[in-house]
């Protein structure tokens with residue numbers, strides 16, 4: 001099996017605290033506690049809930065680094081990744097791309113993961129010396145698809161055509177470099193631009209699922225469709 005699945009957590013709710021809420025009391029309190037300026041903190045609903053609701057744009061879906069954390073833990077721990085057939089990318093709401101080394105062992109604890117992201121946003125690569133485990137670049141979904149030479153792009157969304165994940169996986173394994181877009185956000189839908197990059201948009205269940213549930217199903221069904229468990 002030489003094909004490689006690129007899993008992209010798209011439009012993910014990962015960003016630094018925006019300037020417009022940097023002086024909010026919830027952010028200042030967290031900044032004091034962490035000993036970092038607000039400009040170096042990752043926006044996090046766990047700690048900045050009151051401040052996030054002051055944001056003018058899409059407040060309800062911002063500040064959810066936990067979604068990316070759970071999705072990556074699931075994906076990186078899968079047999080598909082262990083056998084070298086998976087690449088993970090995080091595309092963020094502000095057009096940044098995090099490239100994840102398949103060998104990365106992420107912290108299990110969410111606050112430690114967020115601290116790692118803060119380090120990444122500050123130094124652009126972690127660790128600073130040696131083989132990069134996470135690297136951060138400016139760029140969009142088009143850059144990722146071009147880089148991985150994506151030949152079949154599937155977006156999963158409740159707005160898509162109904163098809164079981166098993167069937168979707170069956171379609172993807174017919175390609176060398178399939179790309180799977182799963183939203184790294186909690187509510188709402190992909191932008192028109194994102195949907196426009198997909199060859200197909202599929203709904204794998206009639207109700208909205210958590211992103212990490214979708215990742216778990218997608219990776220497992222892809223493993224089976226590609227014969228990894230034979």
Ligand SMILES: C[S@@+](CC[C@H](N)C(=O)[O-])C[C@H]1O[C@@H](n2cnc3c(N)ncnc32)[C@H](O)[C@@H]1O
Nearest residue numbers: 156157158182183186203204205207208209211
């Ligand atoms: C929590 S959902 C976002 C909510 C959004 N209302 C939705 O249902 O697509 C996060 C991501 O999981 C995927 N997802 C969730 N439920 C899905 C479903 N039933 N079919 C296909 N994809 C789904 C989509 O990629 C979505 O962007």
